[in-house]
Amino acid sequence: MTRPRPPPPMCKILPSSWTHFSLGTQIHGEAMRSNNSKRIWVSGPLIIGAGPSGLAIAACLREKGVPLLILEKENCIASSWRTRTYERLRLHLPKHYCELPLMPFPSDFPTYPAKQQFISYLDSYVKHFAIRPFFGMEVRQAEYDYSIRFWRIKTTDGWEFVCRWLIVATGENAEAVMPEIVGMEEFKGRVLHTSFYRRGDDFSRERVLVVGCGNSGMEVCLDLCNNHAEASMVVRNELHILPREVLGISTFGLSMWLLRWLPVRVADYFLLICAWLILGETEKYGLKRPKIGPLQLKNNSGKTPVLDIGTLSMIKSGQIKVVPEINRFFDKGVEFVDGRQEEFDSVILATGYKSNVPSWLKEEEFFCKKNGFPRISFPNNWRGKNGLYAAGFTRRGLLGASVDAQRIAEDIACQWNSKMKLLPMKL
Structure with missing residues (x-):
């Protein structure tokens, strides 16, 4: 079992009576685990989660001279990127849209960095x-403990x-759906979520059904085909597929530029024309587009359009089959809602992730208990009441997380500098 590190010097180790230790006091992990009566007073903000969002906030707070503490349940930073992603994964957006605050990517990195590079x-x-x-x-x-006006974690x-400022940075993808x-x-075959999928050659010569048609599902299908697997993909809902680039310009960057000058509806119309010219008609391949445009759909529901990296051409050539929703499994395969039955060796669930915030945060005014997201929409969904903050819940990827981090750090730094360090109240 991984032992936690001693808390940083900005923490105070307090017994149940809240007798103070010096600011420099540290304690070994073994001692911490052996005495459940001890509590830790955190003089600065406490961040839950050491993924990109939590790290970005920590860097911004460091830059402003505010002490902090990060709690991470795993034994490494960015555990989702290290342990739950497939090997061929690359950032879907150009690197300058994915860098964290205060530090750009190395200049020799490609436009779309690979997993290990990130x-x-x-x-x-x-x-x-x-x-x-x-x-x-x-x-x-x-x-939040209203009797002492601090958070208890x-x-x-x-x-x-115990802290005054609590920052939830566990993100949108904490648990597999x-x-x-x-x-x-x-x-009788293999069933696994994409969080356990690593590489396509593990499925060479197999008949594989991928359930889900988002960016992950599309990329897994492409990886399977490149490794001589026979891939089929379940498409249950309508979806937008856009080219990753338009005339050498990233579609994401083009979208942001269009939105600076045009209404969402007009920008959507332009993007769909580009998609039709570059990708052609997708509906005849079983990929029906929603009635509203990709940008409006993203704003309304948070559903991200698929950026094509080559999967669509394999669908057009028949190397990847598009199939309808599953009705039921049987021992050798599945029956689809149209009554057809097909046999498969493996099934990969590209069914996404969800927030786990409702399982541990006892607060329902700012965070929605149903989906674990802030109730307020972007760009005002980063701050709640009583010193509660949210980072990485924008549905806008790493760019949204960076925006959150800078706003949160600025807000806390103003309070920190005006009131200095608060002492814990005696219980």
Whole structure:
């Protein structure tokens, strides 16, 4: 089991009576685990999550001279990127839209950095800003205590942290979404979520069904075909497919430029014309477009359009089959809603992820209990009440997380500088 690091010097280790230790006091992980009565007073903000959002906030706070503490349940930073992503993954947007605040990507990185390049960038980011997350600390409950006007954060190991500012940076993709499909337990082949998919050659010569047609589902299908698997893809809903680039310009960058000068409806119309000229008609291949445009759909529902990196050409050539929704599993395969039955060796669930905030944060005014997202829409969804903040819930990827980080750090720094360090109240 991974042992948590000693808390940074900005923390005070307090017994149940809240007798003060010096600011420089540290304590070994073994001692912490052996005494469940101890609590830790955090004089600055506490960040939950050491993914890109949490690291970005930490860097911005460091730059402003505000002490902080990060709690991370895993034993490394960016655990989702390290352990739950496939090897061929690349950033879907150009690197300058994905860099974190205060530190650009290395100039020799390609326009669309690979997974390992992005991880190395994050490692350099942590080293540059001297960010030291407190690993192996899974939060069980976080609740605002109105009697003392501070947040109480309790971990699964029984430790309690008390702070004035709580920053939720666990992100939109904390837990895999596992659909319940009739008969799944009867299927004798492999069933796995994309969080466990690594590379296509593990499925060479197999008949593989990919459930889901978002960016991950499309890319997994492409990887499977490139490794001699026979791939089929379940398309349940309408979706927008856009070229990744238009005349050498990233579609994302073009979209942002259009929105500076045109209404969303007009920008959508222009993008769809470009998509039709470059990709052609998609509906005849079983990929029906929604009635509203991609940018409006993103604003309304948060649903991201697919940026094509070659999958569509394989669908057109028949190398990837588009199939309807699954009705039920049987021992050798699946039955689709149209009554057809097909046999498969493996099924990969590209069914996405969800927020886990409702499972541990005892607060329902700012965060929605149903989906774990802030109730207020972007760009005003980063600050709640009583010192509560949210980062990485914008549905706008790394760019949205960076915007959140800078706003949160600025807001907390203003309070920190005006009121200095607050002492804990005696219980």
